[in-house]
Amino acid sequence: MTALDLHVSPLGRVEGDLDVRVTIEDGVVTSAWTEAAMFRGFEIILRGKDPQAGLIVCPRICGICGGSHLYKSAYALDTAWRTHMPPNATLVRNICQAAETLQSIPRYFYALFAIDLTNKNYAKSPLYAEAVRRFAPYVGTSYQPGVVLSAKPVEVYAIFGGQWPHSSFMVPGGVMCAPTLSDVTRSIAILEHWKDNWLEKQWLGCSIERWLENKTWDDVLAWVDENESQHNSDLGFFIRYSLDIGLHKYGAGPGTYISPGTYFDPTLYENPTIEGRNAALIGRSGIFADGKWYEFDQANVREDVTHSFYKGTGALHPFDGETVPIDPAEGAKQGKYSWAKSPRYEVPGLGHIPLEAGPLARRMAAAGPNAAPHQDNDPLFLDIFQKLGPSVFVRQLARVHEAPKYYQWARAWLDQLDLKESFYTKPTEYAEGKGFGATEAARGALADWIVIEDNKIKNYQVITPTAWNIGPRDASQVAGPIEQALVGTPVADVEDPVELGHVARSYDSCLVCTVHAYDGKTGRELSKFVINGMV
Secondary structure, eight states, rough: OOOOOOOSOOOHHHHHSEEEEEEEEEEEEEEEEEOOOOOOHHHHHHTSGGGGGHHHHHGGSSSSHHHHHHHHHHHHHHHHOOOOOHHHHHHHHHHHHHHHHHHHHHIIIIIIGGGGOGGGGGSSSTTTHHHHHSSSSOOOOOOOHHHHHTTHHHHHHHHHHHHSSSEEEEEETSOOOOOOHHHHHHHHHHHHHHHIIIIIIIIISOOOHHTOOOSSSSHHHHTTTTTTHHTTSHHHHHHHHHHHHHHHOOSOOOOEEEEEEEOOOOTOOOOOOTTHHHHHHOOOEEEEEEEEOOOGGGGEEEOOTTTBBBBSSSSEOOOOOOOOOOOHHHHTTTTTTTTSSSEEEETTEEEEEEOOOSHHHHHHHSSSSSSOTOOOOOOOOHHHHHHHHHHHHHHHHHHHHHHHHHHHHEEEEEEHOTTTTTSBBBOOOSSSEEEEEEEEEEEEEEEEEEEEEETTTEEEEOOHHHHHHHHEEEEOOOOOHHHHHHHHOEEEBBOHHHHHHHHHHHOHHHHHOOEEEETTOOOOOOEEEEOOSSO
């Protein structure tokens, strides 16, 4: 038996640094450790500041989903200050959140994920030449228009928010904008242009209504071969190519999912409360574990720091959370190996377990029982989960499935705006309080917990989707979602482990690929290389 350790650093294409260390035996990963290599410290920055500081600081956490950070920061204060939200304000927040996610889907697919589909390891596939023609970085026939047109939806965000990224126009009690009819009609034109020229023409090869008719995996397979346009669309080709090169066979992860949900019915969340969130959501919240659905409850969330570069061990609820960094060298002596904490969720009968966040988690929540008439009710990915199981491919398909869905929602919300009504209700700024705000960023569950005392922030904790997914082992030595997903991954060429990139990037982890391979027995460096495909 041949065993070696492979250290991949970094393994992302977005922000920060994600190091991955794996043990490989007979060409298959048997153990994995994910290491967030950069300290951020936003919770420390916010401590002692004005309660509204999160509206300025949190959007700077990420240059790609800063709008999502603003969205949940605003709702955290809405619940702490017990504000009133005019329906128009809820609609604008929904529209902008959706616009940001719509830009992320094609940008992520072409620029961060699909370029690996041109890796030489797939040269034996009969579809390889077509993959290169379409997805080669910068020059691919699909790459360039997909990336360029991905910028269109956030133009809508900028119309309402004044700028994108790093806008701060969402405030407790509403939004700081007064859109005109011209703004609304321009936004409609932008979204329809994006839909006509990329979503339907290039990506789907059909109408969004036709794609959304698919309710089972068999429906999807029939859709691919229904006509030439769909068969040769980017989505049709991606499905065919993924199945040919085996992306549906590995990268499963824990098979447990968390979604706090996002987008509110404007008539059901005029007075935001923590307790009233779930019933008001359009994009449903929920936990899926051990084949069952559970209602999402923020009270069940914990963050474990046993293997993180922070003082202490064990887990705390975010309202009581601590962010006390220690020297990594000292932490390593205690078995700590990452700057990420380990979020866990208490599921009845299962204890505090790791949960995967992201589009697949949202799709599993959407397939749960008891959907209200205003809520997303979509059985497709439950059927795919049951027939294929989770994988790199299924995770990707879940992400791109949301583009037509969110387009329809955003387009309808624009029609519902009443420009004669208010977009803001001035709140009472209470000196004491606790607030919770959450959303679904493009990458998954994103939430803030704020504790206010004496008109200042006493404690502020942020849990990002990347934290849910890349968190290290916990006090019980249970691996995090990506650590679990990497186990079982086949590596055809240790000098070019593109399969590891597929798994990590299928989570779209917001951590920025140089690879160092070492023999596990001698420590000798085997090779140094880049798996970005863009250098």
